[in-house]
Amino acid sequence: MASTVVVRDNPTVRWGLRLLVITYLFLLVVWPSSLVVQHTFADGLGGLRDALADPHVVHALKLTSFVAVTAVVINLVFGVGMSLLLVRSRFPGKRLLSALVDLPLSVSPVVVGLALVLVYNGRFGLFGPTLEAHGIQIIFATPGMVMATCFVALPLVIREVVPVLEEIGDDQEQAARSLGANAVQTFRRITLPSIRWAIVYGVVLSLARSLGEFGAVKVVAGNVGGETQLATLLVHEKYQNFQQQTAYSVSFMLAFAAVLCLIVVSLLRPKEKS
Structure with a gap:
């Protein structure tokens, strides 16, 4: 003291x-x-123009956007549901479940990618042969990349929403139920407005994390240019192949997208009244 x-x-x-x-x-x-910004614009806008003229770069950016948005939507739905379960319910194993939510923060993404390969690979994976027999490919395809990205970004929505739910309590929800509101009406009119900004921040953080994921997707993607190559993998490949200008340009675009999301949310969030 x-x-x-x-x-x-x-x-x-x-x-x-x-x-x-x-x-x-x-x-x-x-x-x-x-x-990174300095090297990106060392020749003006020429580096960005050259990068966007490369079809592999364009495909990588589109695939990265699709994988990131899909992972964010999945984590949003399950993240809000998991938050409500952890805060509003009591059940055996609740502490274990809460600890498992933080597992992606402590486990190396490379280990996550390897684990997915061991489970879903078509040749020797646990479920791989069955999925392959039905024409479903997980590893070295978009579903595997989405699953890996979902795993690494899983805690971000939950850890933003849980503290808000604990702070607001459940008095208003109980009052709404006592007046005849069902679960959907209570969530839409009472719970959701109270946690909307926590959800927004969780989504933004998840999007930024998903756009920048490298380790897990490197294992499960296959990294085939123009097919299964994400933007982060393209940056790594271009830099190693001494195509630094393209690597700088794509890195800048990924970083700019993440920073722009944070800035927009900060500007749109209403100021707290003193």
């Missing part, structure tokens, strides 16, 4: 801590990101 008071009352310590944080963020985030 005494140390906290010293920090608050000592301007030298206070400004020193601020400088330390700013330096840390500059070296870790701002400087590397600015170098």
Whole structure:
């Protein structure tokens, strides 16, 4: 307690801590990101034009957008449902389920990709032969990429919605049910308006995470240019093949899309009344 008071009352310590944080963020985030932007526009807009003229780049961006949006929609539906289950229900194994939600944050994405291969690969996977017999391909196809992306982005919606549900409580929901509202009406008129901004932030974070996923999809995608190559895999390939300008341009587009989402949400979110 005494140390906290010293920090608050000592301007030298206070400004020193601020400088330390700013330096840390500059070296870790701002400087590397600015170098990507600098190399992207080293020749003006020529690098972006050349990148977008490459059909493999265009296909990779379209496939990345489809996989990311699909994963976000799936995680949105299951994330909100899981949040309601964790906050509004009591059942055996609730703590275990809550811990499993955080599993994607602790497990390497490469391990996730390998696990999906072991389960769904057509040759030796647990369900692979059955799926292959019915003409369904999971690994080295779009479904596998969507599943891998869903896994790595799973906790983001849940961890945004759960604290809000705990804060608002269930008094209004119980009042609505006592007045004759069914579950759907209660959720649409009471619960959803209360958690809408938590959902928005969870969706934005999930989208940004999905756009930038590399490890898990590298294992399950196959990385065939123009077919199963996502934008992050294309960046890796182009950079290794000494086509740095294309790698910089695609990296910039991915980063710009994620940052733009955050900016739009921040601008649209209503300001809290003091």
